[in-house]
Amino acid sequence: MKKIVLSLLLLLSVCCNLPAQNKAIQSFMSYTTYYVPGEKPFIENAMAFDCSTVVYRQFEPGKYKASVEIQTIFKQGDKVCNYSKVALDSPVVTDTTKITGSFIDQQRFSLENGEYTLEISVMDLNSANKTPFKSEQTVVINFPTEYPAVSDILLVDTYSKAKTASSFTKNGYDLIPRVYAYYLKNNNTLTFYAEAYNSDKYYKDGGQYLLNYYIESYESSIKMKEFNFTKRVDVGRVNVLLNSIDIRTLPTGNYYLVVEMRDRSNKLLASNSTFFQRYNPGCEINVEDLASVSVQNSFVNEITNIDTLREYIRCLNPRCSEIERDYANNLVLTNDVKTMQQFFHNFWATRAPLNPKAAWDEYYAQVKRVNASYSTRTKKGYMSDRGYVYLKYGTPDKICEEPYEPGAFPYEIWHYYEVANQRNKHFVFMSRDMVTNDYALIHSDVVGEVNNYRWQLEIYSRFYGPDYTGDIIDQTTVPDAWGTHAGELYNNPR
Secondary structure, eight states, X not given: OEEETTEEEEOOOOOOOOEETTEEOOEEEXXXXXXXXXXXXXXXXXXXXXXXXXXXXXXXXXXXXXEEEEXXXXXXXXXXXXXXXXXXXXXXXXXXXXXXXXXXXXXXXXXXXXXXXXXXXXXXXXXXXXXXXXXXXXXXEOOOSSSOXXXXXXXXXXXXXXXXXXXXXXXXXXXXXXXXXXXXXXXXXXXXXXXXXXXXXXXXXXXXXXXXXXXXXXXXXXXXXEEEEEEEEEOOSEEEEEEEEEOTTOOSEEEEEEEEEEOTTOOEEEEEEEEEEEOOTTOOOOHHHHHTOOOTTSGGGGOOOHHXXXXXXXXXXXXXXXXXXXXXXHHTTSOOHHHHHHHXXXXXXXXXXXXXXXXXXXXXXXXXXXXXXXXXXXXXXXXXXXHHHHHHHOSOXXXXXESSOTTSOOEEXXXXXXXXXXXXXXXXXXXXXXXXXOXXXXXXXXXXXXXXXXXXXXXXHHHHOTTOOOSSTTOOSOOOOXXXXXXXXXXXXX
């Protein structure tokens, strides 16, 4: 979940593996919230099911379909605030040996501003095993009624003029959500939908204001200069933004799509963002732009030792975008001191244009800290998983260290109250010995990081064995035993 001041984006990319005869059902979910002035806010839940992972049953001669049950509950404490339980059928197929694609469900729930526990339960109705997969998430809805706000941003797969209203209809269009926020090389258009609210409360005399939208790097929060757009729109209760961006030249990497409301003097009034990933091999750093960077009279001009430059560039890895990381890894293999200086200077000048040296000094102090804490016999601390997370996301709010728990490999659980615009996030590290200080990241619920819903089985495989999977394929926890409390520490860190 990602909390924005003025509104909420909950983007949950969860792979739900359910027993379905010999299959494991895969379901992906995304959530967006909206506000209708004068009415309750509402949240929309879109779910996509991989057709190849559900069980198809014949219901007529030569015709087959899959069926899943989706139960959604919003709670505050023990109070159920909204609820639904629906059965969703897949499109009908005639040949079950050639099943591809996915089928989608979307539901809408009205809720007051507030914090909720969202419980999702998904079950394959055609599976021999009726054990559902369950997921729980905290949802915060906070739309102001008197101040400008931006809804969550819906990534759109396709859209068309609505002929009849449905759960996919908004403002006269049928919007089919892009539940998978991942764009391959042949996906060259990013289409999105957002709503801006209450500009009429800010400008009571009418007129126009600015709606900006742009793409920024997830790692550095730097705007991608070719993907920055502005629209002037008329003041109103609700302004709709349905646009497409050509991303053919957007490099491989992790990004945010950002939508902003700005007043006539360019002051920020409200904003929201959504995470997405791009895979675009062959799109590289513009070498000509880098060659134009001057390092004269800069702090980088004094760094002339090639080994020092290589080391400094290597330790930038946690803060690099994907395209910067690929370029840097190749650059340190050369003997080109000048280009290394230009890359290093450009890296910090784009992130801290007013004082790049101070930004580097602050970061390098953190590098020294992780080297002291997380170095192993074979690598420096900034190259370790814990060092990488620390340098990328900062100091965790809580660290639960369990080096001697009975039956478990040594592990650590890091808890961040807020990180990368997301609330209540965790990282789980594990070591297979007690002497090397080498803890590997095995799970995180932060968007864009490794996600392993069976991480507890890895920790306790020291006792149950490396091949332990429990009674069913979807088992995520080990049986209760004395001293096992990784799950408790994850949910209630102390």
